[in-house]
Amino acid sequence: xxxxxxxxxxxxxxIRIAGDTGFALMLEAxxxxxxxxxxxxxxxxxxDGRVTAPMRPVTVRDAEGDHFTAGAEEKxxxxxxxxxxxxxDPPFDMAYVTTTHMLERIHPKTLVVNNPTEVRNAPExxxxxxxxELMPPxxxxxxxxxxxxxxxxxxxxxxKPLYGHGGATVFKTSRTDPNFGSLFDLFSNLFREPWVxxxxxxxxxxxxxxxxxxxxxxxxxxxxxxCEAIGPELSRRGLLLVGIDVIHGKLTEINVTAPTGVRxxxxxxxxxxxxxxxxxxxxxx
Numbered sequence: 001x002x003x004x005x006x007x008x009x010x011x012x013x014x015i016r017i018a019g020d021t022g023f024a025l026m027l028e029a030x031x032x033x034x035x036x037x038x039x040x041x042x043x044x045x046x047x048d049g050r051v052t053a054p055m056r057p058v059t060v061r062d063a064e065g066d067h068f069t070a071g072a073e074e075k076x077x078x079x080x081x082x083x084x085x086x087x088x089d090p091p092f093d094m095a096y097v098t099t100t101h102m103l104e105r106i107h108p109k110t111l112v113v114n115n116p117t118e119v120r121n122a123p124e125x126x127x128x129x130x131x132x133e134l135m136p137p138x139x140x141x142x143x144x145x146x147x148x149x150x151x152x153x154x155x156x157x158x159x160k161p162l163y164g165h166g167g168a169t170v171f172k173t174s175r176t177d178p179n180f181g182s183l184f185d186l187f188s189n190l191f192r193e194p195w196v197x198x199x200x201x202x203x204x205x206x207x208x209x210x211x212x213x214x215x216x217x218x219x220x221x222x223x224x225x226x227c228e229a230i231g232p233e234l235s236r237r238g239l240l241l242v243g244i245d246v247i248h249g250k251l252t253e254i255n256v257t258a259p260t261g262v263r264x265x266x267x268x269x270x271x272x273x274x275x276x277x278x279x280x281x282x283x284x285x
Contacts, residue, residue, distance in 0.1 A: 003082040003285060005029050006037040006055055008044075008099065010088050017067045021241075021262040021274075022087035026060045028274040032282075034083075036060065037076065041088050041099045051078045051102050079106045082285055085113050089258050090165035092123060096257070108238075111284055113277075114256055115238030122237065124253045125162050125196045130233065134226050134251040137199040144184055147197055151175055156200035159183065162193045172200055203248035214264035222249035230254065241277055 009015070009022050017023045026036055037055040044053050057071040078084060084103060090096065103116035121127075128135060139150045140162065151157050152175060160170040169190070173180050187195055219227075223246055230251075234242050243259035245252045262273045 001033075001282060001285070003029075003034045003282070004037070004080075005034050005083045005085065006039060006053075006076070006078065006081050007085045007087055008041055008053075008103075009038055009085075011040060012038050012058065012068055012070075015067075017062065017064055019260065019263055021260045022085065022258070023060065023067070024262045024266075024274045025085060025087075025277065026058075027062060028272075028278050030060055032278060037081075038070070041095070044099055044102050046102050046105065049105060051105050052076060053078065078103070079110055081110050083111050083113065083281060086116060086119060087258050090163070092163045092165070092257055111281065113240050113281060114242075118237040118239055119256050122239065122254070122256050123163065124255050124257065125160075127256065128251060128254045131230055131251060134229060135198075136201055136247075136250045136252065139197040140194050141197070142188070142191075142194045147184070147195075148180075150197055151180075154199040156202075158198050158200050159187065160196050160198075161187070161191050162196055198252065201247045201250060214261065214268060216268045216270075220249065226251050240280055241273075 007022060007026060015023055030036060036058050038058050039053040039055040043055075044051065046052075052075055054073045054075045056073050058068050060068045084106070086099075086103065088096070088099075097120055100116035100120040103112045106112065107116055126140070129138060129140070132138070137150075137154055139146060141147060147157075147159070151173065156172060156174045158170060158172050161168075164170070169187075171183055173183055177183075226244065226246060226249075230244070234254075239256050241259050243255040243261060245255070266272050266274070
């Protein structure tokens with residue numbers, strides 16, 4: 001079975017292939033005989049309900065600095081393709097949300113991975129709150145009094161933007177921190193949406209299991225329980241490729257936009273998740 005596959009992604013020229021999960025998925029798809037196209041999300045258009053984008057057919061190879069060859073750009077109707085991989089990096093802003101509205105016009109006739117409706121409905125720091133029993137104490141607000149009361153209760157807290165990514169703008173503060181007022185003002189000026197405030201987990205210094213610095217590890221009983229608890233809901237929503245952030249047995253985020261780590265997992269002797277995902281995609285086609 002040969003599938004036509006488009007990857008909605010950041011410019012392929014700029015990716016760092018050694019750790020790029022989207023590239024791993026492209027390599028596996030090509031090895032299976034599928035035809036690949038790439039386009040950037042800003043190129044999407046919708047006219048009278050028809051979703052199109054100028055795309056380039058590409059071949060890929062695992063050679064840093066010489067990792068792809070692209071053909072001539074052509075405008076394609078996304079509904080004529082078999083699969084679209086939603087792989088551009090956050091921020092999860094209104095531009096990102098708009099692409100999900102467009103892509104849901106073609107899904108599931110064209111299989112979009114992950115399901116664009118559920119990507120939109122599952123912001124990573126909000127979706128996780130469906131599982132409060134697995135999380136550290138968590139508050140979502142921009143109200144100063146609520147944050148101060150939460151800080152008084154838990155002592156040390158972490159504040160981060162609700163739609164932030166990559167660990168950017170994450171601050172730790174405490175009951176006696178003289179910089180709290182300035183930090184609150186900074187967040188107020190930078191972000192219009194609420195913030196995520198969580199009780200600080202001191203064991204973060206022992207290593208958080210997020211893949212930021214990949215190393216081999218055995219999953220704990222608690223981490224396996226987290227996966228078993230959230231798996232059915234992810235499956236129900238059509239979220240096929242998902243990453244989670246776990247710190248000392250506490251679930252802090254569920255990443256559904258552009259999960260990463262697939263290449264590192266395989267390199268460290270773990271399962272070939274790219275192959276497993278394509279097995280699932282092919283079964284759905």
